[in-house]
Amino acid sequence: MQKPLILVVNDDGINAPGIRKLISIMNEFGDVVVVAPDSPQSGKGHAITLESIIKCDKINIDDGPQEEYSCSGTPVDCVKLALNKILKRKPDLCVSGINHGSNSSINVIYSGTMSAAIEAALGGVPSIGFSLLDYSLEADFSESEKFIRKITKSVLDNGLPGGISLNVNIPKSVIGKKINGIKICRQAKAKWIEEFDKRQDPKNNTYYWLTGKFVNSDNGEDTDERALENHYVSVVPVQFDLTAYQEISKINNFI
Amino acid sequence: MQKPLILVVNDDGINAPGIRKLISIMNEFGDVVVVAPDSPQSGKGHAITLESIIKCDKINIDDGPQEEYSCSGTPVDCVKLALNKILKRKPDLCVSGINHGSNSSINVIYSGTMSAAIEAALGGVPSIGFSLLDYSLEADFSESEKFIRKITKSVLDNGLPGGISLNVNIPKSVIGKKINGIKICRQAKAKWIEEFDKRQDPKNNTYYWLTGKFVNSDNGEDTDERALENHYVSVVPVQFDLTAYQEISKINNFI
Numbered sequence: 001m002q003k004p005l006i007l008v009v010n011d012d013g014i015n016a017p018g019i020r021k022l023i024s025i026m027n028e029f030g031d032v033v034v035v036a037p038d039s040p041q042s043g044k045g046h047a048i049t050l051e052s053i054i055k056c057d058k059i060n061i062d063d064g065p066q067e068e069y070s071c072s073g074t075p076v077d078c079v080k081l082a083l084n085k086i087l088k089r090k091p092d093l094c095v096s097g098i099n100h101g102s103n104s105s106i107n108v109i110y111s112g113t114m115s116a117a118i119e120a121a122l123g124g125v126p127s128i129g130f131s132l133l134d135y136s137l138e139a140d141f142s143e144s145e146k147f148i149r150k151i152t153k154s155v156l157d158n159g160l161p162g163g164i165s166l167n168v169n170i171p172k173s174v175i176g177k178k179i180n181g182i183k184i185c186r187q188a189k190a191k192w193i194e195e196f197d198k199r200q201d202p203k204n205n206t207y208y209w210l211t212g213k214f215v216n217s218d219n220g221e222d223t224d225e226r227a228l229e230n231h232y233v234s235v236v237p238v239q240f241d242l243t244a245y246q247e248i249s250k251i252n253n254f255i
Numbered sequence: 256m257q258k259p260l261i262l263v264v265n266d267d268g269i270n271a272p273g274i275r276k277l278i279s280i281m282n283e284f285g286d287v288v289v290v291a292p293d294s295p296q297s298g299k300g301h302a303i304t305l306e307s308i309i310k311c312d313k314i315n316i317d318d319g320p321q322e323e324y325s326c327s328g329t330p331v332d333c334v335k336l337a338l339n340k341i342l343k344r345k346p347d348l349c350v351s352g353i354n355h356g357s358n359s360s361i362n363v364i365y366s367g368t369m370s371a372a373i374e375a376a377l378g379g380v381p382s383i384g385f386s387l388l389d390y391s392l393e394a395d396f397s398e399s400e401k402f403i404r405k406i407t408k409s410v411l412d413n414g415l416p417g418g419i420s421l422n423v424n425i426p427k428s429v430i431g432k433k434i435n436g437i438k439i440c441r442q443a444k445a446k447w448i449e450e451f452d453k454r455q456d457p458k459n460n461t462y463y464w465l466t467g468k469f470v471n472s473d474n475g476e477d478t479d480e481r482a483l484e485n486h487y488v489s490v491v492p493v494q495f496d497l498t499a500y501q502e503i504s505k506i507n508n509f510i
Contacts, residue, residue, distance in 0.1 A: 040306065042305055042306070043302060043303045043304070043305040043306075044300075044302045045299075045300040045301030045302045045303070045331075045370065046300030046301060046302075046364045046365055046370075047298060047299045047300045047301075047302040047329075047365075048298045048300070048365055048465060049298070049465055050297055050298040050465060051295065051297070051298075053454075053462040053463065053464060054451075054462065054463045054464075054465065055460070055461070055462050055463075056461075056463065057460075057461070073465075074302075076300075076365075077465065080449045080451075080465065081449075081451060081463065083449075084448075084449040084450070084451055085451050085453070085463070106377065106495065108497055109301045109370075109373070109495055109497070110301055110302075110303055110331075115300065115301075115364075118364070118497075122361065122446055123446075150510075151510055154509050154510045155510075157509075158509040160506075161499070161502050161505060163444075164499050164502055166506070167497075182510060184503050184506050184507045184510065185503075186496075186498040186500065186503065187496050187497060187498045189418075189496070191377055191378075193339075194335045194336075194338070194339040195339070196309075196335075196336060196339055196340050198340070199308075205310070205312075206310070206311075206312070207308040207309065207310050208308065208309045208310075208311065208336065208340070209308060209309075210303060210304055210305060210309065210332065210335065235506065235510060236497075236498055237498065237499040237502040237503060237506050238497045238498065238499060239497060239498075239499040239502075240361065240364055240497075241441075241442050241444070242363055242364070242373075242422075242442060242491075242493045242494060242495075242497075243441040243442045243491055243492065243493065243494075244416070244419050244492040244493060244494040245441065247416050247419055247492040247494075248439050248440075248441065248492060250416065251415075251421070251439050251490065251492050252439045254409050254412075254413040255405075255406055255409045255437060255439065255490060
């Protein structure tokens with residue numbers, strides 16, 4: 001039997017510890033091709049490169065059996081290039097991450113990691129984005145591994161409904177506290193309250209740094225934020241149809 | 256009575272004819288503040304600027320009464336800056352566009368114009384993205400005007416459900432053919448089939464241009480693509496909750 005073909009992508013860049021860990025896990029499951037950004041692309045959302053060129057070259061980073069390509073484009077560009085130019089056949093799975101930091105709740109729309117997974121789903125490839133709630137480049141991925149293996153195996157065995165990606169967030173490792181399991185959730189209604197840091201450059205021109213505070217006002221028991229608070233892995237099935245079906249008739253009444 | 260405060264943004268840049276037209280229409284409805292990118296930002300999706308600084312300076316482009324700011328960031332950065340630093344109170348409406356080119360069906364997720372509108376909705380501001388199905392910078396906006404006025408007035412009078420943006424696409428002007436009206440629609444299940452153009456640079460390195468073909472395989476009568484084909488203005492209510500609720504129980508069965 002042919003081994004599964006697995007595409008690996010991320011937004012932290014091809015050298016980030018998170019993607020190196022994910023590649024090593026995926027090598028257990030099938031033939032792995034990595035197409036990932038050559039530099040960090042956090043917060044790039046679903047951006048694509050329309051006004052400039054994209055470079056994408058084969059590269060050798062470690063001794064693993066995977067084939068790797070380093071790409072100057074966004075995470076979504078990486079997936080488009082992989083599906084349309086690099087891979088010889090449609091992959092059986094696309095995994096994105098392991099992201100250094102949370103992509104739970106509203107973070108999903110800013111996340112290059114999740115946008116790459118969503119782009120794969122758009123291309124008809126079952127996909128999973130994995131994120132660890134730890135921004136550190138020295139993050140401890142050891143507890144994540146068994147959950148990544150379990151979810152990957154389930155998706156390879158069962159597939160996913162068409163057009164669906166899984167947004168998987170994993171609690172940060174805490175000494176003496178075990179992850180309680182996995183919960184399938186909905187996206188919490190949380191958001192960022194921006195706090196732009198206004199500064200003057202040496203020529204006295206104003207500039208800003210985007211900073212902010214994450215605020216969750218959603219008390220639902222079934223949200224990803226609640227699962228993570230309770231030290232569960234959260235899994236949200238995500239779609240790219242943004243239509244608010246429930247509002248169509250209401251809007252028909254006044255436009 | 257206080258006049259409505261209207262935030263205007265786009266992704267084609269503050270000098271694009273589409274936003275200039277939109278500003279002139281919005282001046283009829285209220286006090287207008289423009290915060291828009293200083294250069295074209297098409298295809299930027301929901302990207303935000305995390306790794307570099309953002310500049311945003313007051314600028315005077317024409318004699319209109321509006322207040323304007325030109326911003327080095329993405330369309331979503333513009334909205335965040337406007338809501339959190341520039342505007343003295345929460346606006347009554349955010350309009351984005353008029354985009355030069357379609358943002359119907361799947362284009363909504365790549366579009367900086369629509370991502371800006373969605374970001375405003377996230378901030379609790381009713382929002383509308385307007386796009387004309389004509390990429391030309393000399394596009395004829397004259398037929399669009401009355402539909403933009405009608406939809407803007409409806410939203411100012413009635414508001415929108417919380418967290419909802421309207422994705423409004425307007426057919427290209429065709430001599431001798433009038434727009435038939437407005438239809439409230441769902442997002443068509445269409446997608447782009449990429450066709451990367453592979454080239455060699457003068458040093459013989461490979462690079463790519465992203466090109467593609469738009470393919471609509473959705474025959475539904477209620478889609479935005481169908482409305483536009485039939486020469487109607489399409490209006491899709493759009494939300495930022497990406498949860499595929501209908502799949503939660505299915506996924507619970509196998510993970």
